[in-house]
Amino acid sequence: MQIVKTIKDKCKLCYACIKVCPADAIKITEGHAKILPDRCIACGSCVRICPYDAIEYLDAKKTVRGLLKSDEEVIATCAPSISGEFNDITNYRSFVGMIKALGFSRVCEVSFGSDLIGLEYRKMFDNFKGKYFITANCPAVVNFVEKFHPDLNENMAPLVSPMVATTKVVREKYGKDVRIVYIGPCIAAKDEAMRFEGDSRIDAVLTFEEIRQMFKQAGINENNVEYADFDPPIGGKGSLFPISRGMFQAVDINEDLLTGRLISTNGSENVVEALNEFEQFTSLKQHLDLFHCDGSCIMGPGTSKGGQKFLRRSLVISYTKKRMKNWNKDEWEKNVNEYEKLNFSREYVNRDTRMAPPPEDKVQEVLKKLGKDGTENQAGCGACGYSSCREFAVAVCNGLARMDMCHTYAIENKQDYIKKLKSTNEKLANTKNALKESEATAQKEKEKLQELSTTTNEMFNKLKAGIIIVDNQQKIVLSNHAFINLLGDDAKEISDVVPGLVGAGLENLVPPSVKNFFNYVLENNKSVENKDIHLNDKLLNVSVFPIRKHHIAGAVFRDMYVPEVQREEIISRVSEVIDRNLNMVQKIGFLLGEGASETERMLNSIIESYQKDKKR
Missing domain, CATH: 1.10.287 (Helix Hairpins)
Structure with a gap:
């Protein structure tokens, strides 16, 4: 289950999240930042830094409400950093009363678990036998080691966190079947809780932000609840756990610079640097106490935004002092003796997600595109979210960043x-x-062209022979005046309505034999020449020829009763057209959908026809 994810519609690509992510677990894709769950350590740094609230973490409020409505007993375990977070609540007993008002049967403080784990660390450090350890109290640090320093797993202290230790104690005291909800400042605790089962099982984790929201939704405040104390077992100085070195001071672990062997630090950059040096330098010879958040747990990402680190630290110390005034040491020792026999050990998993370094030539290629000339190892402007131009180039090669960042x-x-x-x-x-x-x-x-078309149409209509152009649907495409005159008065009336008979069906105008001539020519692409037909009181000579194969055909109709002188005149004019106006005929052919060669053949056919008649 993914603990941290982005809300892509809110992301403004400011790259602030990339800058604070120690795990390179954020990729810019499809116009927004995307959390890579396999690399994410759930530290919550991106949640805290995002100025647009575009990153959210797993919400447990619905799960907790379901538990509280059930018939099962639900116990809350509360991190001791409440004193730093809830400075608006005047008395911690009011805070406990508010939690019980939500429906929890008991509220136990994790400070007792801190005492138990602190005592275990003291035993381990006193008898470490040359092997140096890294504390496992911060789940974000545990995730970081398992994913990016898996070789250090054997140096991780084999102890559960105070949260898990308290869970074991509560189940030992109040029953194995009770439901337990942890309330604390840490987002990574949600991830940690999913890794334990049995008597270590934690049913839900609420951050301080979430518990505040539940108080508000339920209308609960310190003025409408009764005081209530934490349920036993009660802790001691373990209440100092949320501040740096607090747990070790609680159990008097030696922190002397000369005689002690412990380095304690917090903050993401310090943690990364400490782990790198611990792994690199065998001469370090120090135990590491590491907390990912700057200021340790009092500044966790699950706390309210805008909290003051040193004020919260002061409040935790004041709270512990106040508690210690009425502290029953004997009762505490009795409880420690009873529960320190529980098994607080744990193991670690190699979840190595490190990326192999990209080829140097690829890195240099990116740096060259960035305009770098050997200064790429310098800090860079940092606007892309990476600390150096070279680090950015490596991220580009690994597919985590884009050049335009x-x-x-x-x-x-x-x-x-x-x-x-x-x-x-x-x-x-x-x-x-x-x-x-x-x-x-x-x-x-x-x-x-229009002028030429008008001219050619006029000349076309002056031809003495009737000429017609027909398409493959036997529809007239074009005809001249001579053809219309040959057909008679009916055709003239139609032409008055439809100029040139364009679109008229051929079968309604000429004998069936002429229609058959056209069918033959269109189907076979061959001419039919000098066929005599009777039309009304006229004897016509018809020649049909293809113009465009299977699509357009033309025909010439000659009135056989015209005197021979007129035939000679026609021959003379056609010859003149051929000799002087071939270019014009080509234009006519273009307008009529036929080539110049077909026009010439048609006109030659007319000449040959008349010449044959003359010879006869």
Whole structure:
């Protein structure tokens, strides 16, 4: 189950989360930051830093409400850092009363678990026999070691955290079947709770933010609840656990600089550096007490935002002093003797998610694109979220970052893009002007073509022979006046409505034999020449020829009763057309959908026909 995830609609790509993530567990993809669960250590640094509330963690309120509504007994275990978080509540007993008002049967403080674990660490450090340990009280540190320093697993102290230790004690005292909800400042505790079963099982983890929300939703405040004390066993100085070195002071572990062997530090950068040096230098010879959050648990990501670190530290110390005034040491020792026999050991898992270093030539290639000239190991501006340009280049090679996350690179690319855009705009402007010129030229050509079309139509209509163009549907595409005159008055009336008989069906105008001629020509792409037909009181000679294969055919109709002189005149005119107006005929052919060669053949056919008649 993913503990931390982003709300992509809220992400503004400010890269603040990348800057604070110690695990490189954030990838920029699809326009937003994405948490990589396999690499995430659930430290919550990104949750705290995001200025847009675009990162959220697993909400346990619904689960807890379900537990509280059940018939089972539900006990709350509360981290001792409550005194630093709830400074608005005047008395800790009011706080305990508010928790019980939600429906919890008991409230136990984790300080007793801190006492028990602190005593175990003291035993281990006093008898370490040359092997140095890393404390396991911070679940974010445990996750970081298992995923990014798995070779140090054997140096991790084999002890559970105070949260888990308290859970074991509560189940030992109040029953194995009780349900336990931990309330604390840590998001990583939600992840830690999922790793334990049996008497170590924690049924839910609420952060301080979540418990505040539950108080508000239930209308609970310290003025409408009764005082209540923590349920036993009561802890001692373990209440100091949430501040740095607090647990070790509680059990008097030696921290003397000369005689002690313990380094205690907190904060993500310090933790990473301490682990790197612990693994690298055998001469370090110190135990490490590490807390991921700066200020230890009092500044956990599950606490209220805007808290003051040193004020919270002071409040924890004051709270512990106040508790110790009425502390029953004998009762405490009795409880310690009773519960220290429980098994507080644990094991660690190798969850190595380290990435192999990318090839150096790939890194250098990215650095070159970034405009680096040998200074890439310097700190860099940090705007991308990475501490150096080289670290950023490695992230790019590993697929965790994009080139445009570098502001310098993005600005340079933007400038290049602007230059290209300007150049493109200039080309578009030139193209636009060229288009205007082309449109003007085309318009002139269109006007010339219209003029030519008018001229050719006039000449077409002056031909003495009837000419017709027909498509493959036997519909007239074009006809001249001579053809209409040959057909008679009915055709003339139709032509008055439909000029040139365009679109008229051929079968309604000519004998069936002519229609059959056209069928033959269109199907076989062969001409039918010099066929005599009777139409009304006329004897016509018909020649049908293909113009466009299977699609367009033309025909010439000659009135056989026209005097021979007229035939000679037709022959003369057609010859003149062939000799002087071939170009014009080609234009006619273009307009009629036929080639110039077909037109020439048609006209030659007319000449040959008349010449044959003349010879006869």
